Amino acid sequence: MLGWGINLHGQLGLGPAAVTSFIPTPQRISFFNDHPCIQVACSLTHSLFLLADEYVYSAGNNEYSQLGREGRTSVPEKVILPQDEKAVQIACGQHFSICLTKNGKIVVWGSISGRVTNDDGLFYQKPEYLGGFVGKRIIQIAAGYTHVLGLTDDGTVYATGLNTHGQLGLGNTDDCVRANPIGCLRGSPIIFIACGAYHSLIISKSGTIFACGLNESGQLGLGDTDSRVWPTNIKALQQQKVTYGSCGE
Numbered sequence: 001m002l003g004w005g006i007n008l009h010g011q012l013g014l015g016p017a018a019v020t021s022f023i024p025t026p027q028r029i030s031f032f033n034d035h036p037c038i039q040v041a042c043s044l045t046h047s048l049f050l051l052a053d054e055y056v057y058s059a060g061n062n063e064y065s066q067l068g069r070e071g072r073t074s075v076p077e078k079v080i081l082p083q084d085e086k087a088v089q090i091a092c093g094q095h096f097s098i099c100l101t102k103n104g105k106i107v108v109w110g111s112i113s114g115r116v117t118n119d120d121g122l123f124y125q126k127p128e129y130l131g132g133f134v135g136k137r138i139i140q141i142a143a144g145y146t147h148v149l150g151l152t153d154d155g156t157v158y159a160t161g162l163n164t165h166g167q168l169g170l171g172n173t174d175d176c177v178r179a180n181p182i183g184c185l186r187g188s189p190i191i192f193i194a195c196g197a198y199h200s201l202i203i204s205k206s207g208t209i210f211a212c213g214l215n216e217s218g219q220l221g222l223g224d225t226d227s228r229v230w231p232t233n234i235k236a237l238q239q240q241k242v243t244y245g246s247c248g249e
Contacts, residue, residue, distance in 0.1 A: 001037055002026040009045040010074025011060030019074050031076050043092035048099070049076050054086035056099050064095035065125045066110030081107050081127050091143040093161075094197075096124070098148060104137035106130040106150050106179075112161045113146060113175075121177035122161065132158060132179030144195035144213075144247075149202075150179060155189030157182045157202055165198045166229030167213030173229060184230055185210070196247030202231050207241030209234050219247070 003012035004023045012018065013029045032049075035057075039050035046060030046067060057076035058067040068079035081087070081099070085107065089100040096110030108130045112122040133150065136158075140151040147161030147168055158179035159168035166173055169182045185202065192203040199213030199220060210231035211220035218225055221234045 001029045001032040001040075003029050009061035009072060011042070011045055011047045012074075013047060013049070013059040013076045014074065016074050029076075035076075039090055041090045041092045041097075043097075044094050046092065046097070047076075048079075048090040048092055048097055050087055050090045050099075054088070054102065055079075056081065056087050056090055058097065064111040064114070064116055065123075066092075066095055066097050068097060068109040068127050079109070079127060082129060089141055091141050093143040093148070094145040096143070098130070098141055098143055100138055100141045104139065104153070106133065106138055106141055106148070108148070112148065120175065122175075130160065130179060131177075132160065140193055142193045142195040142200070144200065145197040147195065147198075147200070148179070149193045149195055149200060151190055151193050155191070155205065157185060157190050157193055159200075165214035165227045167195070167198050167200050169200060169202070169210075169212040169229070169231045171230050182231060192244060194245045194247050197249040199247065200231070201245040201247055203242050203245060207243065209237055209242040209245060 004026045007023050010019045036052040037049050041048040049057040056079040059076045062072040085101040087099040091098050095114050096112050098108045107127050109124045109127040137153045138150045139153050142149045150158045160176045160179040162175050189205040191205050194201040202210040212228045212231045215227045
């Protein structure tokens with residue numbers, strides 16, 4: 001595996017000798033010579049790595065406990081999940097991390113809201129199961145800067161986190177500590193989810209794509225710059241059967 005770019009916090013995992021403002025060319029990350037990696041997730045100042053043995057490792061800044069342990073590190077170190085669970089997917093928010101376990105649960109650590117106190121209920125000093133999914137099996141996760149989406153095996157989307165721009169798709173701008181189902185999508189089984197910084201994309205089994213959240217740059221694809229608090233059909237794509245989407249900021 002190779003890494004390059006800004007590395008002020010050691011987020012590239014290259015080790016202490018390489019902690020510098022900028023790595024201008026691709027460098028081999030020696031840790032992975034003996035630890036095959038199958039998935040990577042990058043955030044503002046930290047990184048997650050999912051290894052072939054299905055354990056999660058992290059490196060970089062740890063100001064918000066986003067590494068899942070004490071202290072920052074410039075070499076990837078293992079994240080100890082509840083019950084020593086193994087993972088199948090990883091994702092990073094701005095100051096937090098999440099993973100999807102083999103048992104269909106979401107584990108979260110760090111600060112979803114960007115605060116290092118738990119006054120808002122969104123700070124996780126160590127890895128914990130994300131609440132709100134009792135009896136549900138999660139099959140996909142997605143993370144924005146300050147929000148999380150989870151897709152269950154019955155095609156329901158759950159949302160939690162900050163909701164300043166309606167990115168949770170719940171019809172309001174109220175923040176959510178526990179995951180809540182996006183009720184307006186009932187009757188439209190969902191197969192794919194994605195998050196931008198403050199917006200979300202949701203794709204149904206029929207190939208319809210919905211968007212909600214911040215839209216100041218037209219990122220919702222709705223022909224205007226008005227934010228949406230409900231998942232809204234992108235009509236410009238209604239003649240297409242969409243199966244996948246990805247979001248920038």
